[in-house]
Amino acid sequence: MRRATKHYGGITAIKDVTLDVKPGEFLTLLGPSGSGKTTTMMAVAGFTELSSGEIIIDETRVDQLPPNRRNIGVVFQHLALFPHMSAADNVAFPLRMRGVPNEQVRTRVRRVLELVELPTFGDRLPAQLSGGQQQRVAFARAVVFDPPVLLLDEPLGAMDRKLRESMQAELKRLQRQLGITTIMVTHDQEEALTISDRVAVMNNGEIEQIGAPEDLYENPATPFVADFVGDSNRFVGTARTVAGELCTILTSGAVECMGQVRHVRHAGTTAMVVRPERVLVASEVGDVANRFDGVVEDVTYAGGSIKYVIRISAADTLVARIRNVRHRPRLRVGDAIRVGWKPEDAIVFMPENSGGAHQN
Ligand SMILES: Nc1ncnc2c1ncn2[C@@H]1O[C@H](COP(=O)(O)OP(=O)(O)O)[C@@H](O)[C@H]1O
Ligand SMILES: [Mg+2]
Numbered sequence: 001m002r003r004a005t006k007h008y009g010g011i012t013a014i015k016d017v018t019l020d021v022k023p024g025e026f027l028t029l030l031g032p033s034g035s036g037k038t039t040t041m042m043a044v045a046g047f048t049e050l051s052s053g054e055i056i057i058d059e060t061r062v063d064q065l066p067p068n069r070r071n072i073g074v075v076f077q078h079l080a081l082f083p084h085m086s087a088a089d090n091v092a093f094p095l096r097m098r099g100v101p102n103e104q105v106r107t108r109v110r111r112v113l114e115l116v117e118l119p120t121f122g123d124r125l126p127a128q129l130s131g132g133q134q135q136r137v138a139f140a141r142a143v144v145f146d147p148p149v150l151l152l153d154e155p156l157g158a159m160d161r162k163l164r165e166s167m168q169a170e171l172k173r174l175q176r177q178l179g180i181t182t183i184m185v186t187h188d189q190e191e192a193l194t195i196s197d198r199v200a201v202m203n204n205g206e207i208e209q210i211g212a213p214e215d216l217y218e219n220p221a222t223p224f225v226a227d228f229v230g231d232s233n234r235f236v237g238t239a240r241t242v243a244g245e246l247c248t249i250l251t252s253g254a255v256e257c258m259g260q261v262r263h264v265r266h267a268g269t270t271a272m273v274v275r276p277e278r279v280l281v282a283s284e285v286g287d288v289a290n291r292f293d294g295v296v297e298d299v300t301y302a303g304g305s306i307k308y309v310i311r312i313s314a315a316d317t318l319v320a321r322i323r324n325v326r327h328r329p330r331l332r333v334g335d336a337i338r339v340g341w342k343p344e345d346a347i348v349f350m351p352e353n354s355g356g357a358h359q360n
Pocket of ligand 1: 008011012013014031032033034035036037038039040
């Protein structure tokens with residue numbers, strides 16, 4: 001996709017989006033509702049015409065072609081299975097549309113139903129299938145004609161957590177097996193990280209950052225990405241001193257803390273971000289540069305981990321996620337606790353041209 005823009009009247013749904021998807025890659029568009037994910041997918045599929053920009057598949061420009069000439073497989077939430085057709089007829093549909101001879105249709109439908117592990121379900125109507133089975137039939141229908149590109153818009157959106165997790169693994173397996181270039185949309189950051197080779201984070205119709213899941217989580221390029229991908233503590237403040245890669249900020253609650261500087265193009269105030277699992281408590285704190293006396297304000301038991309909200313100033317609290325291991329004493333609301341984090345585990349986002357900090 002090259003410099004793709006789509007206006008709906010006065011609304012700009014996507015703005016100057018440039019995106020390269022590699023052959024065989026599983027790329028996910030992740031972003032909050034209204035960030036332009038579906039518009040991007042609809043433009044690639046050909047159901048939406050771009051206001052400007054280009055879409056190229058292999059070496060061919062396709063943005064002027066009708067959807068059926070683009071030869072793309074789609075699983076969209078609003079493109080449900082045909083309710084009056086059996087699973088096998090649903091899967092056969094794209095082949096019949098393409099005038100594939102009957103004999104070949106039967107063979108290919110059988111093969112793809114085996115691929116999605118529903119070889120004996122061909123005769124059932126969609127209503128006689130579970131949600132997960134319907135989704136697998138939809139997937140089979142999308143890949144039966146060997147499209148070079150597969151688009152999935154919130155394909156697991158309507159499923160409960162357990163089913164969703166097993167379908168994620170299934171989807172990944174099928175995609176790998178077919179080697180099909182895939183773009184998926186989700187607003188679920190955990191799903192995006194789990195399933196994708198790369199993730200593009202969208203915000204306000206633009207791609208904020210694109211990278212491997214680990215990249216996004218460990219090196220978010222903007223405060224938005226840090227917030228949206230994973231949980232994070234965020235302190236807003238003013239930059240005091242910058243020394244090499246390290247920067248000290250003073251929070252609104254008069255807490256001084258240090259992290260690694262990242263200059264960002266976006267406007268806004270200086271903010272420090274720390275992941276809850278990087279927060280140290282009690283004896284772990286040792287003599288790390290950022291250490292404070294805090295008070296436990298809230299405790300959430302989440303099974304594998306326990307979340308503590310710890311107040312370190314009148315205006316600053318910190319969430320610590322601590323692995324639930326037997327030897328560790330449990331904290332209670334009101335307990336005084338030492339808390340801290342290493343400067344290298346914190347990112348300070350400093351807007352360019354902010355002028356607030358002086359260089360040492
Ligand atoms: N057909 C349409 N007419 C007018 N505005 C639209 C239309 N489709 C999408 N939009 C607007 O474009 C923006 C992006 O929408 P969309 O691509 O559906 O976001 P997402 O899929 O990330 O939730 C939103 O502000 C939405 O209201
Ligand atoms: Mg959408």
